[in-house]
Amino acid sequence: MKPPSEKSAGRRKSRPSFEPLQPHEIELADFFVRMAGILGVPRSVAEIYALLYVSSGPLDFDHIQGRLGMSKGSVSQGLKFLRGHEMILSVKEKGARRERWQPTPSLAASLVALLRSQVLPALEQAQPGLQRVLADAQQRAAQPEVIERLTRLNRWNSRALELAPLLLPPPGA
Amino acid sequence: MKPPSEKSAGRRKSRPSFEPLQPHEIELADFFVRMAGILGVPRSVAEIYALLYVSSGPLDFDHIQGRLGMSKGSVSQGLKFLRGHEMILSVKEKGARRERWQPTPSLAASLVALLRSQVLPALEQAQPGLQRVLADAQQRAAQPEVIERLTRLNRWNSRALELAPLLLPPPGA
């Protein structure tokens, strides 16, 4: 908690104060936070996205920080995450110092990209291991049922890897 | 670390000792753990599932606890979770006291069920809120772009809710 008196504090520089979130904004943020939670995306990231999503124009760093009342560090990391997953775009007006952010047009595409980035690496990394596990089981002449399971798992993994690039072209294509 | 000397400790009752996981089992467990992590399923649950998945027959409580070296509490909660999501089945031989567990036949179905159980409630709960947020925006005559976004979000939500029961019939159908 910080001292709430910020009325006529520092006139110079006029640190602008921002409104806290409105009820309708909170509602939307809650929704995004919950959905994000399922994918293990931290609350702060979801809140930033939600704010940009309901806002009329692009917002700059300070607005985001001010309205959500979170630290600089969190805002910076949150924007980095969203940028990295191509969920937001910067709209820098020429001659302006600061960047302003808005959501990318398609939330659907954003979600797919996000999923991709989480699932694909795991699938890729697992590929050789899974094959080895199966080979191992065959060599040990394990129960047919187990071999069957492991075979199916391998097929799945391969198919997922084949399909993935179709679902959404990789970041540079 | 526990004292490794458990050779001729207590003859009566013969507390059976279990082998630690073999390399191939560890590999598979790692895979499941990583995948589960994406959905926020705890490591211990994924490990239990993985163990049942590579094992030739159904395993009982003590085997699971012993081979994974985890506490009773974790095993109990893990089985509860897996049971609740219909990812495992109990095979109780008649005349036997203890239950023995094995994975349900379709991992795919299990995954869908798991997703459903996480996503659906969120969608349902959000429905009225999202509609309110949209109405609110329309009333405030917000930017067309924002209204457009919120409209699409609502459409999505509704469609997802309609489609859900088709994807997999609800637990009792």
Added chain:
DNA sequence: GCCTAGGTTCAAAAATTATTGAAACATCAG
């Protein structure tokens, strides 16, 4: 009924993950 194997619960401890904020860095106007 009483006892015991088998399992669950849940508060406390441990592990993990997210957030903060101050210092460091970058970039641009002058």
Added chain:
DNA sequence: CTGATGTTTCAATAATTTTTGAACCTAGGC
């Protein structure tokens, strides 16, 4: 180059989640 604004980094802290284990149920055999 200099100074200020705008942003990132990251170690420390806070919050959250997971695991543990001991006390507590519960059903079945005797």
